Amino acid sequence: MISDPLKDYPGYALRRASNASLALLTPRLMEHDLRVSEATVILAIFTNPKIKQSELCKLLDIASANIAPLIGRLDKRQLITRIKVDGRSQGLELSEMGKSLATQILTIIEDHERALLEKMPEPLRAPFMEAIKYLWKPDGALKGGQDETP
Amino acid sequence: MISDPLKDYPGYALRRASNASLALLTPRLMEHDLRVSEATVILAIFTNPKIKQSELCKLLDIASANIAPLIGRLDKRQLITRIKVDGRSQGLELSEMGKSLATQILTIIEDHERALLEKMPEPLRAPFMEAIKYLWKPDGALKGGQDETP
């Protein structure tokens, strides 16, 4: 009988489960001509109007080199507007079209995430969500909170 | 204050945690000139000698088009041997060098996975591992078990 030697390891299970989740979500967002990363950025701007690209990078753990073309695509589609903050940085906001798209994205993602959670027995859901947060740093260890000794 | 609108969703948390895990594991395997996918395949062959490529694909959820060049690289490095089963398929086995590398990989991965799990409080570890298995299909729904009605 063939068996998977890594199936009981958390990091491996994370990778497999994440891939399975993305395989379900990607085609649903593609109907709106959006990648998962683009949808994530749109929602982050929706929740944090006037956020700067550098702040988005920290929040979502994306390299600044990679967010530049992504923001460029959203700008070209007139989903966002850039508002000069100072000479070198710009606050990002959603256009009306962007806000409308954001609410549609939110519907898709909420439905997707609800379906994911419903795959596991109810008593495991809360412990799962609590546990997984120890494996990354929500809100990107951003300003405001007490950081781990700098 | 900047906040992440998706941080309480399981699929998003999976993606972030998986990326964080890979960012730690990748450089450690790179010291042995191995990608994560290559190390995974080596261990799968180690555990399942004579496994065929098509079985590896099902087990690890990799498209056959993508495993061909990967196997080719392992073959060129003389880490595996291909043993003809019939005219169109071949059983894969590790060479002595491959087996030696497999044990080193296992040490790295076990250390990595142990460190991951230790990031969360002990009482959450078992529920986490139990819960996450509902989000993918370990052993790729392979032969031997009772499948979901074909």
Next chain:
DNA sequence: TATTGTTATACTCTATAACTATA
């Protein structure tokens, strides 16, 4: 006809380096 393995190709995400301009 179906299966196994392969090649070619393309898209996405990620990573690094080098650069401009501003503070």
Next chain:
DNA sequence: TATAGTTATAGAGTATAACAATA
């Protein structure tokens, strides 16, 4: 000097289509 943003480029994972050889 340090920060914000950009460009170019490369590496890696994943996806589809097309194909040859075999069962």
